[in-house]
Amino acid sequence: xxxxxxxxxxxxxxxxxxxxxxxxxxxxxxxxxxxxxxxxxxxxxxxxxxxxxxxxxxxxxxxxxxxxxxxxxxxxxxxxxxxxxxxxxxxxxxxxxxxxxxxxxxxxxxxxxxxxxxxxxxxxxxxxxxxxxxxxxxxxxxxxxxxxxxxxxxxxxxxxxxxxxxxxxxxxxxxxxxxxxxxxxxxxxxxxxxxxxxxxxxxxxxxxxxxxxxxxxxxxxxxxxxxxxxxxxxxxxxxxxxxxxxxxxxxxxxxxxxxxxxxxxxxxxxxxxxxxxxxxxxxxxxxxxxxxxxxxxxxxxxxxxxxxxxxxxxxxxxxxxxxxxxxxxxxxxxxxxxxxxxxxxxxxxxxxxxxxxxxxxxxxxxxxxxxxxxxxxxxxxxxxxxxxxxxxxxxxxxxxxxxxxxxxxxxxxxxxxxxxxxxxxxxxxxxxxxxxxxxxxxxxxxxxxxxxxxxxxxxxxxxxxxxxxxxxxxxxxxxxxxxxxxxxxxxxxxxxxxxxxxxxxxxxxxxxxxxxxxxxxxxxxxxxxxxxxxx
Amino acid sequence: xxxxxxxxxxxxxxxxxxxxxxxxxxxxxxxxxxxxxxxxxxxxxxxxxxxxxxxxxxxxxxxxxxxxxxxxxxxxxxxxxxxxxxxxxxxxxxxxxxxxxxxxxxxxxxxxxxxxxxxxxxxxxxxxxxxxxxxxxxxxxxxxxxxxxxxxxxxxxxxxxxxxxxxxxxxxxxxxxxxxxxxxxxxxxxxxxxxxxxxxxxxxxxxxxxxxxxxxxxxxxxxxxxxxxxxxxxxxxxxxxxxxxxxxxxxxxxxxxxxxxxxxxxxxxxxxxxxxxxxxxxxxxxxxxxxxxx
Numbered sequence: 001x002x003x004x005x006x007x008x009x010x011x012x013x014x015x016x017x018x019x020x021x022x023x024x025x026x027x028x029x030x031x032x033x034x035x036x037x038x039x040x041x042x043x044x045x046x047x048x049x050x051x052x053x054x055x056x057x058x059x060x061x062x063x064x065x066x067x068x069x070x071x072x073x074x075x076x077x078x079x080x081x082x083x084x085x086x087x088x089x090x091x092x093x094x095x096x097x098x099x100x101x102x103x104x105x106x107x108x109x110x111x112x113x114x115x116x117x118x119x120x121x122x123x124x125x126x127x128x129x130x131x132x133x134x135x136x137x138x139x140x141x142x143x144x145x146x147x148x149x150x151x152x153x154x155x156x157x158x159x160x161x162x163x164x165x166x167x168x169x170x171x172x173x174x175x176x177x178x179x180x181x182x183x184x185x186x187x188x189x190x191x192x193x194x195x196x197x198x199x200x201x202x203x204x205x206x207x208x209x210x211x212x213x214x215x216x217x218x219x220x221x222x223x224x225x226x227x228x229x230x231x232x233x234x235x236x237x238x239x240x241x242x243x244x245x246x247x248x249x250x251x252x253x254x255x256x257x258x259x260x261x262x263x264x265x266x267x268x269x270x271x272x273x274x275x276x277x278x279x280x281x282x283x284x285x286x287x288x289x290x291x292x293x294x295x296x297x298x299x300x301x302x303x304x305x306x307x308x309x310x311x312x313x314x315x316x317x318x319x320x321x322x323x324x325x326x327x328x329x330x331x332x333x334x335x336x337x338x339x340x341x342x343x344x345x346x347x348x349x350x351x352x353x354x355x356x357x358x359x360x361x362x363x364x365x366x367x368x369x370x371x372x373x374x375x376x377x378x379x380x381x382x383x384x385x386x387x388x389x390x391x392x393x394x395x396x397x398x399x400x401x402x403x404x405x406x407x408x409x410x411x412x413x414x415x416x417x418x419x420x421x422x423x424x425x426x427x428x429x430x431x432x433x434x435x436x437x438x439x440x441x442x443x444x445x446x447x448x449x450x451x452x453x454x455x456x457x458x459x460x461x462x463x464x465x466x467x468x469x470x471x472x473x474x475x476x477x478x479x480x481x482x483x484x485x486x487x488x489x490x491x492x493x494x495x496x497x498x499x500x501x502x503x504x505x506x507x508x509x510x511x512x513x514x515x516x517x518x519x520x521x522x523x524x525x526x527x528x529x530x531x532x533x534x535x
Numbered sequence: 536x537x538x539x540x541x542x543x544x545x546x547x548x549x550x551x552x553x554x555x556x557x558x559x560x561x562x563x564x565x566x567x568x569x570x571x572x573x574x575x576x577x578x579x580x581x582x583x584x585x586x587x588x589x590x591x592x593x594x595x596x597x598x599x600x601x602x603x604x605x606x607x608x609x610x611x612x613x614x615x616x617x618x619x620x621x622x623x624x625x626x627x628x629x630x631x632x633x634x635x636x637x638x639x640x641x642x643x644x645x646x647x648x649x650x651x652x653x654x655x656x657x658x659x660x661x662x663x664x665x666x667x668x669x670x671x672x673x674x675x676x677x678x679x680x681x682x683x684x685x686x687x688x689x690x691x692x693x694x695x696x697x698x699x700x701x702x703x704x705x706x707x708x709x710x711x712x713x714x715x716x717x718x719x720x721x722x723x724x725x726x727x728x729x730x731x732x733x734x735x736x737x738x739x740x741x742x743x744x745x746x747x748x749x750x751x752x753x754x755x756x757x758x759x760x761x762x763x764x765x766x767x768x769x770x771x772x773x774x775x776x777x778x779x780x781x782x783x784x785x786x787x788x789x790x791x792x793x794x795x796x797x798x799x800x801x802x803x804x805x806x807x808x809x810x811x812x813x814x815x816x817x818x819x820x821x822x823x824x825x826x827x828x829x
Binding site: 238 | 541542544545546547548549550551552554555556558559562563565566569570573601617620621622624625628629631632633635636638639640642643646647650651652654655659660668678681682683685757758759760761762763764765766768769
């Protein structure tokens with residue numbers, strides 16, 4: 001990407017020029033690139049932790065990871081993947097794409113954008129540094145339930161708390177920026193109901209972020225004061241309740257899981273029409289379905305707590321509300337399938353990943369329905385079935401969503417086509433790896449293997465070995481992904497502006513690679529009768 | 536067709552990276568500071584306290600510089616109508632996020648009052664918990680005696696808290712008078728009303744300190760006196776912190792108005808400050824109702 005920023009600072013050493021470009025930038029594309037690379041780096045760090053977990057679980061008994069180390073790996077793997085990989089990955093995509101898709105010159109608040117990004121490397125340095133502290137890293141799972149994090153948390157818990165505060169500040173400011181950009185900087189003529197779906201899903205995601213990240217900040221603050229300032233929010237002896245922690249946490253946590261998937265829905269809704277060469281089926285219902293999912297996400301947090309002895313009425317309400325979410329989700333899956341119906345489909349790598357997303361996310365959705373049933377959940381709770389469920393919605397869901405988006409837009413960002421053959425190899429190894437890793441976990445969980453425990457009974461050995469082999473394959477193939485991305489940045493077949501034959505939207509009217517500054521004067525948004533200008 | 540105005544995009548800025556570095560230093564310093572002062576973990580030889588305050592100073596420096604360039608851009612007339620709308624929307628959504636921050640603590644308060652305290656006293660299906668663990672415990676609010684035996688007295692609503700309510704509601708009115716004065720370009724009344732508002736905010740904070748002294752010294756009401764004290768100090772403490780921020784912001788607005796900043800048409804910084812002040816006021820009304828009164 002041979003783009004030079006137009007700062008008028010002559011005679012600087014290359015290092016200073018490099019630093020001033022990336023540290024001081026206010027450009028949405030450069031910040032988007034920073035987000036994507038941060039996400040990629042943390043993907044490998046979090047992935048390495050997953051490898052430790054899978055190697056330890058390769059056989060029954062304790063191989064090399066002492067229980068304390070294992071617990072730290074489980075905790076940091078979860079935190080890094082949720083806050084460090086999926087969220088920054090989607091924000092990076094938003095930074096690159098939203099302004100180009102709505103015809104804006106940049107994000108609405110460019111300096112704030114830089115601030116949001118640069119908080120994150122500090123936050124994750126703090127978080128990862130806990131591994132080297134006395135008493136070790138946080139070891140209570142990414143959900144940091146009280147009293148594990150209050151009474152029994154290691155000293156590094158406080159570092160974790162402030163790290164989460166930093167991530168929260170970054171997310172809230174980033175989300176505000178996205179909302180303002182979408183509401184305020186759309187090109188003339190692009191009404192809300194004409195926005196591309198990636199823009200819509202990000203608008204709703206950003207709304208969720210603004211609503212729930214402060215609640216997470218409140219939760220960690222209460223953990224901090226319970227730990228050090230004598231409060232008893234989560235201590236029954238003082239009139240509080242450890243369960244209160246779970247309520248506060250999951251009030252954040254459930255909308256959070258939709259924060260992790262809604263942009264993926266948007267990506268699938270961009271990519272499938274392109275490669276099916278048909279307009280998206282049911283645009284309006286897609287928008288309403290996304291909004292319904294977001295609204296419902298605020299009233300279903302109790303389904304994470306069925307076995308805590310909640311009142312029966314609450315359990316029933318939460319169960320029905322949760323199952324209700326299957327309706328808008330079903331609408332979306334139906335629409336993606338209907339978009340492909342009688343389309344002239346080609347299977348380039350982005351489309352393959354999008355199809356993998358639709359099919360495997362749906363499997364994760366179905367296991368979610370099973371978990372939503374109160375009596376069934378009494379059996380599944382805290383087993384590997386839950387692990388299987390959320391990895392199915394997060395790996396082939398959120399991560400495949402990001403990967404398909406990267407393949408889809410990388411030619412626009414770099415001006416080069418990625419290597420299609422390698423892309424297909426990446427896809428097939430990834431999808432086989434994903435299923436090999438996570439599908440056996442359903443059986444393990446149904447048979448009663450508890451999650452978050454370093455050792456297991458002999459009868460679980462075979463499936464665990466299969467899962468570990470799958471995980472190794474899945475991990476290795478991501479190195480191939482890194483190679484493909486670097487190779488594409490360095491060269492390759494030149495991409496046209498349009499890139500994909502069936503692609504529609506303002507971003508495809510730009511040259512590839514997109515110049516550093518785009519749409520400084522607003523473009524013309526075509527009326528329904530017109531087509532987007534072709535190059 | 537009229538050409539749309541060009542949206543001003545700054546090309547680079549040192550302030551964000553200064554700000555994120557400052558936040559990281561503050562966070563790191565806060566952890567060491569807490570470890571030092573609570574002495575629960577060995578933290579001798581760490582410089583938590585100075586690091587923490589250096590971080591805070593850097594944050595203040597960053598705000599000074601960052602808001603400085605925003606003001607200069609505005610004075611130079613680089614801000615379009617669209618830019619102005621971006622700032623407005625940004626501030627509004629920031630206040631939404633602040634509301635949700637307080638919502639977490641109000642949630643804890645309601646949970647304690649409606650759920651956990653009655654349950655500990657045997658309500659619902661929790662009779663065994665009550666009988667086996669804390670048979671002496673009685674369900675009251677304010678919680679005079681915790682299950683563990685901690686004792687406190689309640690803060691009376693109609694003393695200082697009520698005076699503070701009057702002060703804060705009055706200050707919301709005076710800041711609006713200041714806004715009206717500005718809109719009529721009345722450059723004498725504007726700083727007067729602003730100064731009165733700042734004075735009211737300062738009085739509120741002073742009375743809050745006196746109230747805390749009374750709580751700790753006479754009532755035995757501390758952060759450690761059970762869930763009543765926890766929610767009391769968490770809610771009033773964070774609210775007090777916001778009042779302090781708001782007072783500082785309004786004081787800056789006062790200084791700027793004395794320097795001749797703001798025009799009758801263009802004064803979003805002032806409006807943002809007053810939005811924030813009204814937000815703090817409304818939070819207090821909820822506080823007064825649910826923490827002190829009922």
